Amino acid sequence: MIQFDTVHKRFPNGTTAVHDLSLEMPEGGVTVLVGSSGCGKTTTLRMINRMVDPTSGTIRVGGKDVLERDAAELRRSIGYVIQQSGLFPHRTVLDNIATVPLLLGWGRRKARARATELLETVGLTADAGKRYPHQLSGGQQQRVGVARALAADPPVLLMDEPFGAVDPVVRTQLQDELLRLQKELSKTIVFVTHDVDEAVRLGDQIAIFRTGGHLVQCASPAELLARPADDFVADFLGAERGLKLLSLENLAEVPQGPAPEGGPWTLALDEDRRPLNWRSASGDTAFPVRPLRDGDSLLAALNESIASPAGLVARVDAQGALTGVTSRDDIHEHAARAHGTASVAI
Numbered sequence: 001m002i003q004f005d006t007v008h009k010r011f012p013n014g015t016t017a018v019h020d021l022s023l024e025m026p027e028g029g030v031t032v033l034v035g036s037s038g039c040g041k042t043t044t045l046r047m048i049n050r051m052v053d054p055t056s057g058t059i060r061v062g063g064k065d066v067l068e069r070d071a072a073e074l075r076r077s078i079g080y081v082i083q084q085s086g087l088f089p090h091r092t093v094l095d096n097i098a099t100v101p102l103l104l105g106w107g108r109r110k111a112r113a114r115a116t117e118l119l120e121t122v123g124l125t126a127d128a129g130k131r132y133p134h135q136l137s138g139g140q141q142q143r144v145g146v147a148r149a150l151a152a153d154p155p156v157l158l159m160d161e162p163f164g165a166v167d168p169v170v171r172t173q174l175q176d177e178l179l180r181l182q183k184e185l186s187k188t189i190v191f192v193t194h195d196v197d198e199a200v201r202l203g204d205q206i207a208i209f210r211t212g213g214h215l216v217q218c219a220s221p222a223e224l225l226a227r228p229a230d231d232f233v234a235d236f237l238g239a240e241r242g243l244k245l246l247s248l249e250n251l252a253e254v255p256q257g258p259a260p261e262g263g264p265w266t267l268a269l270d271e272d273r274r275p276l277n278w279r280s281a282s283g284d285t286a287f288p289v290r291p292l293r294d295g296d297s298l299l300a301a302l303n304e305s306i307a308s309p310a311g312l313v314a315r316v317d318a319q320g321a322l323t324g325v326t327s328r329d330d331i332h333e334h335a336a337r338a339h340g341t342a343s344v345a346i
């Protein structure tokens with residue numbers, strides 16, 4: 001959908017921001033650009049909608065060279081979200097969201113109807129539409145920024161550290177929202193971030209850049225975490241690379257057996273077979289249990305198996321009823337497989 005073919009960007013002051021970049025950003029997928037400060041992520045993003053033009057090389061969006069498109073028209077056809085939301089302070093939230101549809105000549109009524117619909121899409125109440133940006137929290141402003149970018153239903157969304165300025169809890173909520181939206185909308189998204197965890201959560205592919213605008217590796221999160229191309233990538237992904245990989249694998253394939261009966265710890269259940277807690281044999285000690293479902297990650301399972309006094313994870317179905325338990329050893333074995341290091345017979 002978006003293709004960079006040996007794209008080079010050198011600014012007039014002599015700085016090379018992007019060095020012979022060749023990269024494909026697939027249609028309907030999220031490509032995350034990461035790397036240390038100043039490595040050319042924002043410049044790469046801005047060349048897609050011609051806020052910056054390349055010095056050489058070709059960028060194609062939907063098969064067409066962007067330099068052959070009218071810059072203003074191209075920009076209106078691509079959604080753009082930035083860190084400080086970039087909202088117009090003197091316009092209401094609804095008018096902010098309606099900006100691009102109005103520029104495209106939609107007519108006021110239709111543009112406002114679309115803006116109202118989008119408020120709900122991004123998880124805001126209709127009441128928020130009447131307010132001005134400063135009357136919203138940082139997280140709410142970012143939601144408006146996303147709604148504004150989606151207003152004309154562009155096939156491509158560019159997002160430059162859109163969640164960089166909000167606290168970690170709100171950031172996770174915004175990431176969840178984006179993943180939910182993306183499931184419905186399947187936009188081609190290019191997302192810049194400094195945060196490796198954010199990249200792993202959101203990316204279908206992650207492109208890692210090094211200072212001087214060099215692309216070092218582009219791969220799926222699992223591939224990148226399991227097989228970093230070099231020490232730079234491994235260091236960038238951090239010491240917890242192995243745990244991050246476990247956050248991408250789920251419990252579904254890990255075997256489960258019956259809950260223990262009569263051992264030092266037993267699992268107390270309510271009348272609907274929902275786990276209540278772990279009880280000691282003497283009956284005078286109870287430990288909390290956090291039951292997991294098939295879709296939960298191996299990382300969550302490892303964590304729970306360490307927290308559980310029995311070293312067991314309680315597994316439940318969609319209704320919360322116990323289906324079985326999984327041992328720490330089984331989780332370890334699957335964790336090793338996820339790393340491609342499972343033991344083989346010799």
Ligand code: ATP
Nearest residue numbers: 011013015016017036037038039040041042043044
């Ligand atoms: P950050 O993570 O800090 O936002 P980045 O990876 O997005 O950085 P860019 O903003 O693309 O990096 O900048 C890449 C390089 O190009 C930097 O050295 C920057 O100083 C330089 N640069 C960016 N814009 C210009 C410009 N208009 N003129 C001159 N140099 C520029």
